Amino acid sequence: MMAVEASREAAPTPGSAGDTARSAEARAAATAPAVKMQTEALRAWFGAHEVLKAVSLSIPERRVTAVIGPSGCGKSTFIRCLNRMHEVVPGARSAGAVLLDGVDIFERGVDPVLVRRRVGMVFQRANPFPAMSIADNVLAGLRLNGVRPRHPEEVVERALAQAALWDEVKDILSRSGASLSGGQQQRLCIARTLALEPEVVLMDEPCSALDPIATARIEELIHELKDRYTIVIVTHNMQQAARVSDFTAFFYIGELVEHGETDALFTRPQKARTEDYITGRFG
Amino acid sequence: MQRPNALDLRRALTPSASFWAWTGTEANLGDRLFHGAAALCAFGVVAALAGMGVEMIRASLSSIERFGLGFVTEVTWDPVRELFGAAPFIFGTIVSSLLALAIAVPVAVGVAIFLAELAPAWLRTPASFVVELLAAIPSVVYGLWGVFVLAPWLRDTVQPALAAALGFLPFFGGPARGFGMLAGGLILAIMILPTIASVSRDVMVAVPTSYREAALALGATRFETVQVAVLPHAKAGIVGAVILGLGRALGETMAVTMVIGNRAEISASLFAPAATLASVIANEYAEATSDLYLAALSELGLMLFAVTLILNIGARLLVGKVGRAAPGVRGG
Ligand SMILES: Nc1ncnc2c1ncn2[C@@H]1O[C@H](COP(=O)(O)OP(=O)(O)OP(=O)(O)O)[C@@H](O)[C@H]1O
Ligand SMILES: [Mg+2]
Numbered sequence A: 001m002m003a004v005e006a007s008r009e010a011a012p013t014p015g016s017a018g019d020t021a022r023s024a025e026a027r028a029a030a031t032a033p034a035v036k037m038q039t040e041a042l043r044a045w046f047g048a049h050e051v052l053k054a055v056s057l058s059i060p061e062r063r064v065t066a067v068i069g070p071s072g073c074g075k076s077t078f079i080r081c082l083n084r085m086h087e088v089v090p091g092a093r094s095a096g097a098v099l100l101d102g103v104d105i106f107e108r109g110v111d112p113v114l115v116r117r118r119v120g121m122v123f124q125r126a127n128p129f130p131a132m133s134i135a136d137n138v139l140a141g142l143r144l145n146g147v148r149p150r151h152p153e154e155v156v157e158r159a160l161a162q163a164a165l166w167d168e169v170k171d172i173l174s175r176s177g178a179s180l181s182g183g184q185q186q187r188l189c190i191a192r193t194l195a196l197e198p199e200v201v202l203m204d205e206p207c208s209a210l211d212p213i214a215t216a217r218i219e220e221l222i223h224e225l226k227d228r229y230t231i232v233i234v235t236h237n238m239q240q241a242a243r244v245s246d247f248t249a250f251f252y253i254g255e256l257v258e259h260g261e262t263d264a265l266f267t268r269p270q271k272a273r274t275e276d277y278i279t280g281r282f283g
Numbered sequence B: 001m002q003r004p005n006a007l008d009l010r011r012a013l014t015p016s017a018s019f020w021a022w023t024g025t026e027a028n029l030g031d032r033l034f035h036g037a038a039a040l041c042a043f044g045v046v047a048a049l050a051g052m053g054v055e056m057i058r059a060s061l062s063s064i065e066r067f068g069l070g071f072v073t074e075v076t077w078d079p080v081r082e083l084f085g086a087a088p089f090i091f092g093t094i095v096s097s098l099l100a101l102a103i104a105v106p107v108a109v110g111v112a113i114f115l116a117e118l119a120p121a122w123l124r125t126p127a128s129f130v131v132e133l134l135a136a137i138p139s140v141v142y143g144l145w146g147v148f149v150l151a152p153w154l155r156d157t158v159q160p161a162l163a164a165a166l167g168f169l170p171f172f173g174g175p176a177r178g179f180g181m182l183a184g185g186l187i188l189a190i191m192i193l194p195t196i197a198s199v200s201r202d203v204m205v206a207v208p209t210s211y212r213e214a215a216l217a218l219g220a221t222r223f224e225t226v227q228v229a230v231l232p233h234a235k236a237g238i239v240g241a242v243i244l245g246l247g248r249a250l251g252e253t254m255a256v257t258m259v260i261g262n263r264a265e266i267s268a269s270l271f272a273p274a275a276t277l278a279s280v281i282a283n284e285y286a287e288a289t290s291d292l293y294l295a296a297l298s299e300l301g302l303m304l305f306a307v308t309l310i311l312n313i314g315a316r317l318l319v320g321k322v323g324r325a326a327p328g329v330r331g332g
Helices: A002-010 A016-030 A074-082 A111-117 A134-143 A152-162 A183-195 A214-225 A238-244 A261-269 A272-278 B007-021 B028-061 B061-067 B086-116 B119-135 B138-166 B181-207 B211-216 B222-251 B254-259 B277-287 B291-325
Strands: A037-046 A048-061 A064-068 A091-100 A117-121 A200-202 A231-234 A247-252 A253-261
Touching: A016 A261, A037 A074, A037 A231, A048 A074, A048 A091, A048 A231, A048 A247, A064 A074, A064 A111, A064 A200, A064 A238, A074 A200, A074 A231, A074 B061, A074 B222, A091 A238, A111 A117, A117 A183, A134 A183, A134 B222, A152 A183, A152 A214, A183 A214, A214 A231, A214 A238, A238 A261, A247 A261, A247 A272, A253 A261, A253 A272, A261 A272, B028 B061, B028 B291, B061 B291, B086 B119, B086 B222, B086 B277, B086 B291, B119 B181, B138 B181, B138 B254, B181 B222, B181 B254, B211 B222, B222 B277, B222 B291, B254 B277, B277 B291
Parallel strands: A048 A253, A064 A231, A064 A247, A117 A200, A200 A231
Antiparallel strands: A037 A048, A037 A091, A247 A253
């Protein structure tokens, strides 16, 4: 009985997700965050398997948006569509629109390389380039984009300081990126992304491999970063979503079930499915 | 003819793994019997190899005693006067192999990058298959192609053009014959290209996708991704692939013998006929009349045996290292 009701409520009436988003924005109107990115009926496939079903979600500027939902519901796929990383997987494709400052990044003639320059990404598993030194890892993005900073040391220091890693590595900058601990590697990857000064930072479970101390540092970091960056973070950790995010989007089997201000979503979820998930009844 | 590929390399890694399992106490009787048999086979192969080495040393003993180290530097090879020096063949082997590498390596690495990184997904498997097929063509077929197509083409088109443009260099002097060092190097290049390309491709495919994604997410183009995320990790394995190719080039016999011109001379010109360690053995073994002549040929064989063995072991260590460091995890 419950299941039937829940699935009815979660059924995708195209307006519902959008309505929730709009009312969330209306409530946040006091601080009036502009919309940085917006997906419109975004769908994604791996081969014939449709993993995102018409997701419409807006991502406010200089705010943290958390994406939550049970494993396999399409969270990673969703954020990988936001910087066109989804399409690099063989057999993967997508449909619908993703607006970045009002321009559809899937429009003909838009270069995915330039999109990724503006929309940076930190992956679930830290992946520094092991053949490069720590400093070169930080500078890799700039070099790839043909930027030769006049004072590379300053760029390295600034990015590493932002990622709360500078003090730990300032004396070993020429060591391999792979010589760091897992948590340090993840912060190095964050520094590498920040060095490019993207406008949006996507983080896919950045803390899943980290201990509580490293996790706390990254959460602190997210707090500091949101003055300058628009952040989208995927997390399995409800407390983390509640701590770091301003807005939360709940996904279930490829659909956006509910989206709104984090406080509201966690205290007064509108959908039964959301409530079940955040109270730990499934997933 | 040994045609190493990544599959062999992976198999080559298993004996040590089974050795550890074999020494473990938890294995049951069936396992232990199996591992015992496997270990016996592995030792058998090593013993056969050692036996071969000993036998070749024995066969070349009279030549080793007669010429000593001078055998390596002596440039005369005159069976009639029983004067045997290996220098022309060492020279021919090294030059033809290096020529082959110089031509084949850039092309093979390019092919590997294309197959592993750039080709559309539907093309990758069939194209890789074709490249591997090329490695399986018998060398005598390459040789025939060399005789009927490559050598005439070199004689009538390439060599006159090279002589006209670069004839002032000693490498491109002398009459255009077609058959000679250039033909030998080219045919070797064509023969080792598939080996180098397919092993390099396997090594690149084994580079974890996460590095590629890291580069792409930083705004790298696909070509930059190859440079930043793939090649640095595949480097050791590609070097291994090149050494495997070199090992094959050094030992390749049939096709080279058919096009290299077979003359025991050291000439600066790539147009001149030459001979390699392998080609002279194949050419002269049947007609070697005296014991010393046979021993000298055996000593050439011994040198070839030692060099290719060392190169292959080195190459396998390099390629194996990459395979172990990067278990082919794909997808994110
Ligand atoms: N490379 C791939 N090839 C084929 N199917 C994939 C691939 N990656 C993901 N999928 C499928 O797409 C669906 C969504 O996957 P996705 O990785 O977006 O989930 P997720 O919400 O991020 O899960 P998790 O919380 O476990 O990371 C899953 O059903 C998964 O099986
Ligand atoms: Mg995921």
